[in-house]
Amino acid sequence: MDTAPVDTAPAPWSVPPGACPSRTVVEVLANKWVLYVLGELGALGDGSAPRRFNELQRSIPGITQKMLTQTLRTLERDGLVERTVYPTVPPRVEYAPTPLGREAGQLAAVIGHWARSHVHQITTAREKFDEKAKQAVAPLT
Amino acid sequence: MDTAPVDTAPAPWSVPPGACPSRTVVEVLANKWVLYVLGELGALGDGSAPRRFNELQRSIPGITQKMLTQTLRTLERDGLVERTVYPTVPPRVEYAPTPLGREAGQLAAVIGHWARSHVHQITTAREKFDEKAKQAVAPLT
DNA sequence: CTGGATCCATAAGGATACTG
DNA sequence: CAGTATCCTTATGGATCCAG
Numbered sequence: 505m506d507t508a509p510v511d512t513a514p515a516p517w518s519v520p521p522g523a524c525p526s527r528t529v530v531e532v533l534a535n536k537w538v539l540y541v542l543g544e545l546g547a548l549g550d551g552s553a554p555r556r557f558n559e560l561q562r563s564i565p566g567i568t569q570k571m572l573t574q575t576l577r578t579l580e581r582d583g584l585v586e587r588t589v590y591p592t593v594p595p596r597v598e599y600a601p602t603p604l605g606r607e608a609g610q611l612a613a614v615i616g617h618w619a620r621s622h623v624h625q626i627t628t629a630r631e632k633f634d635e636k637a638k639q640a641v642a643p644l645t
Numbered sequence: 646m647d648t649a650p651v652d653t654a655p656a657p658w659s660v661p662p663g664a665c666p667s668r669t670v671v672e673v674l675a676n677k678w679v680l681y682v683l684g685e686l687g688a689l690g691d692g693s694a695p696r697r698f699n700e701l702q703r704s705i706p707g708i709t710q711k712m713l714t715q716t717l718r719t720l721e722r723d724g725l726v727e728r729t730v731y732p733t734v735p736p737r738v739e740y741a742p743t744p745l746g747r748e749a750g751q752l753a754a755v756i757g758h759w760a761r762s763h764v765h766q767i768t769t770a771r772e773k774f775d776e777k778a779k780q781a782v783a784p785l786t
Numbered sequence: 787c788t789g790g791a792t793c794c795a796t797a798a799g800g801a802t803a804c805t806g
Numbered sequence: 807c808a809g810t811a812t813c814c815t816t817a818t819g820g821a822t823c824c825a826g
Contacts, residue, residue, distance in 0.1 A: 524706075529760035529767055534677040557788055565665075568820060573789060583770025594787045604766060611756060618752060619670035625745060626670055629724025698808055709800060714809065735807045
């Protein structure tokens with residue numbers, strides 16, 4: 505796969521009114537389930553074992569079957585994960601990140617790490633903000 | 646600000662059913678408008694000038710006034726941007742990233758960069774995927 | 787086991803009009 | 807200029823049932 509040259513000609517960006525292509529890519533990552541799934545799939549190195557559907561669902565607390573399916577589909581469509589179906593009975597389907605998906609997974613991991621290391625700071629900021637807001641609406645007693 | 650020790654005790658995560666705090670932080674970043682705004686605010690270095698409301702709106706194509714307001718509010722609440730009001734007439738309001746916001750802005754920038762450098766790859770993957778899907782529903786002619 | 791298909795509630799978000 | 811408020815449409819997403 506991916507035998508085509510990495511770079512094609514920088515053709516004139518005939519961007520149809522308001523449709524910047526790179527934005528569509530940003531907006532793929534701007535999705536919590538995508539981040540969690542990519543993080544899960546891409547967390548480990550190159551040799552990480554492909555994951556199965558239910559396995560993924562269990563490892564991502566709160567995700568529904570629908571959202572997991574939907575997320576995996578778009579990721580497959582975008583070439584970020586590869587879906588392999590083993591026509592056994594019962595069916596066995598495995599999901600593995602593509603090289604590109606592993607890159608995205610690293611971005612997800614970075615975000616996750618940043619999030620974890622600043623939770624407290626942000627939580628505190630929120631509390632402070634909310635408290636001030638409360639005072640503003642109830643200045644007298 | 647931030648005179649408290651960066652790290653508090655690793656208290657037992659008494660996470661109320663399904664509410665992982667760090668997730669709420671991830672989910673702040675998992676939002677396209679947040680990414681665009683942070684990218685815009687945090688794009689430049691420490692000495693970047695604060696941005697005004699309309700200025701921001703113009704520099705982020707497609708964002709509505711409502712979304713910009715809403716986004717800036719949550720970012721302010723989370724301690725990622727600082728809002729300064731100059732009680733002049735007409736009103737002048739400036740938005741600047743906090744140090745934390747600048748960090749987040751860098752994450753946004755990284756995502757943006759990754760997106761731009763892989764647009765083509767992903768666009769191609771989408772076309773290929775969609776074409777295959779089309780064949781599947783119309784296999785004979 | 788791995789989903790597809792539905793139904794339905796809620797949230798996100800755009801358009802518009804109005805205000806200090 | 808910098809919003810707030812409202813309406814209204816669409817998208818998101820959860821729950822449930824069904825099927826290969």
